[in-house]
Amino acid sequence: MDAQLKKGVLELCLLQCINGGPQYGYDIIQQMHTHFPDVTESTFYAILRRLHKEGAADTFQGSVSNGPVRKYYHLTDRGRERLAQMTADWQHLQEILRQLGIE
Secondary structure (H helix, E strand, O other): OOHHHHHHHHHHHHHHHHHOOOEEHHHHHHHHHHHOOOOOHHHHHHHHHHHHHOOOEEEEEEEOOOOOEEEEEEEOHHHHHHHHHHHHHHHHHHHHHHHOOOO
């Protein structure tokens, strides 16, 4: 898959993944590896850091008994808006492709 296309798809998928509520970073990566096994952890974490920096995701520290402190991600209002826009863009693109006979 083209790198630029994959980058946008990965961002959309990560936004959707954390839309359901706070997610521990490692768990997010494991879910994503199921669908994108060729993508490195560092790529996923880079996108998560960028989403945080841009205000689309927020983080907080959580802990598990007898374990290390964990970083959790959740969507902000800006992130939910971004997810809605990216989803609409994706659906529009799918419709264009269908009209062109690409499925």
